[in-house]
Amino acid sequence: MAEEGTATIEDLLKPESVQIMDGVNDWREAIRISLAPLERGGFVETRYAENVIADTLEIGPYYVLTNEIALIHARPEEGALKKQLAVTLLRRPVSFGEGMDSVCVLFALSAEDPNSHIEAIRLLANFCMDEEKVKRLIACESSEEIYRLLMDSTCE
């Protein structure tokens, strides 16, 4: 699989798309908040978040990567405009259901197709599987710190 030439995390993430929140009321709010930077930037339509919620009601949360991390996304035709990534750290974890009640890192992703950002997926997956890096992200005290951590970890 040739990942070179596809979008990386650096290509897809702006510093202003990283946010830290105290907590959210429920998983729906988590989804909307995680996608808010993408909506503000014109990378997704408002219906994208509503589609993630509708799809979740239909088949359950399909985007939980690890105990702490979810990759919030929907199909391209559900309101994605341009590929982009946002990151939200929740100080208080949110529950997406039984056995998924410790989610505190929300990566939000929009893309026009499954392939042009596959390098970013590779970098994200590697990050998520590195327990030390995930612990460090959760301990970050500012969004700038989170942004630096992701840039340093994923620029290989």
Place this chain on the structure above:
Amino acid sequence: MVKIMAVCGAGLGSSFACQMAVEQALTALGVKAKVSHTDTSSVSALIGGIDIVVAGKNYQKLIEGKNLPVPVIFLDRLVDKAEITEKLTPVLREMGEIK
């Protein structure tokens, strides 16, 4: 060499994240394998030569409806190597890929 396919539904490549976790889990198990990824709408067409399918459990109903001729493992967390290892091990053992 065992061939495994990771499957997700959203067409955004999250199945590739799962593929990577499966690859790493298999390396740790010492199993030689070729891992690929696709989405739920393509899995039936691409099942030829595949030995095991790994999918998010949210697609269980959808995938079971496809009656794939191979074992399918359903995951709660797509990039959880511990869960992947736990669920793949009995299937690989039965196939003689590990003792």
